[in-house]
Amino acid sequence: MTTTLDGKVALVTGGARGIGAGIALRLAQDGADVAVTYRQSADRAAAVVRQIQALGRRAVAVQADSADPDAVRHAVDRTAIVLGRLDILVNNAAVFLVGAVDELGTDELEQTIAVNVRGPYVAAQAAARHLGDGGRIISIGSNVGERAVFPGLALYSMSKTALAGLTRGLARELGPRGITVNLVNPGPTDTDTNPADGPNAQAIAGFTALGRYARPADIAATVAHLAGPDAAYVTGAVINVDGGFTS
Structure with a gap:
């Protein structure tokens, strides 16, 4: 078994399912x-915790609504x-709240910003108090952030x-402490919320150059690389x- 992260501790928000679970396991x-x-x-x-423990690693699940700053801070500290x-x-x-611009209201706007923007900012802010030299912050964006x-x-x-700006700003701020900050933008990925055999999957897959969906493991492989020692000189990258998809 590869042990490039032996002795390290990671926190994956939203790690109970889909891409997050794939990242946690990798x-x-x-x-x-x-x-x-x-x-x-x-x-x-x-179930994810049990799978991690079966690999001989320690694991813990923390209930936290990423729209709640206090819950996010608690998860990091715990x-x-x-x-x-x-x-x-x-x-x-x-x-993932979608709809025409004249149909989505303030509630949808506030929820999206709270979870997708404020949540990562607060988590990074809390994590920065714990991370030392060699620390890593990796955010998961989306292909639709670019196309x-x-x-x-x-x-x-x-x-x-917004995560691209957060990534570049934090990379500059935390770089002197030996902490790298990067952003991974997945394309269409086969999960229970966006299955590769779903009603619109063929059309969505057609926008990629490879003509197919990714697996969560494909995204996790890049995250694992960025988390490891071979990516020590990669920071501020998207x-x-x-x-x-964005070619």
């Missing part, structure tokens, strides 16, 4: 102890307390584009793992 496979947050999917979070430290933060939790090919994506696209 980091554990690479040697890290892992905490995951979840909002409602307690059973799924517990990870450091329970697992002894924090080396890697993966900002993965997000909401919104369907109508109804303006709000979500805006929120994910990496598209989208099968050529």
Whole structure:
């Protein structure tokens, strides 16, 4: 088993399902102890924890609504307390609210900004107090942050584009402390909320150069690289793992 992250501790927000679960498991496979947050999917979070423990790693699930700044801070601090430290933060939790600009109201706007923008900022702010030299902050954006090919994506696209600015700003601010900050933009990925055999999947896959959906493991592989020692000189980067969607 690869152990490039042996002795490291990671927190993956929204790590109970989909891409987040894939990332949590890959980091554990690479040697890290892992905490995951979840909002409602307690059973799924517990299943991810069991899978991580079966790999011989420590794991903990923390209930936290990423729209609640206090809950986000608590999740970061609890990870450091329970697992002894924090080396890697993966900002993965997000909401996907779509609709025409004249149909989405203030509630949808505030929820999207709270979870997709404020949540990662607060998590990074809290994590920065724990991270040392070699620390990593990796946020999960979206291909539609760079190319919104369907109508109804303006709000979500805006929120994910904000992560690029956060990434570059934090990279400058935290770089002198040896902490790297990067953004991964997945393309269409086969999850329970966006299945590769869904009603619009063929059209969506057609926008990629490879003509297919990614697996969560494809996204997780890039995150694991950025979390590891071989990416020590990569910071402030926006990496598209989208099968050529934005080509």
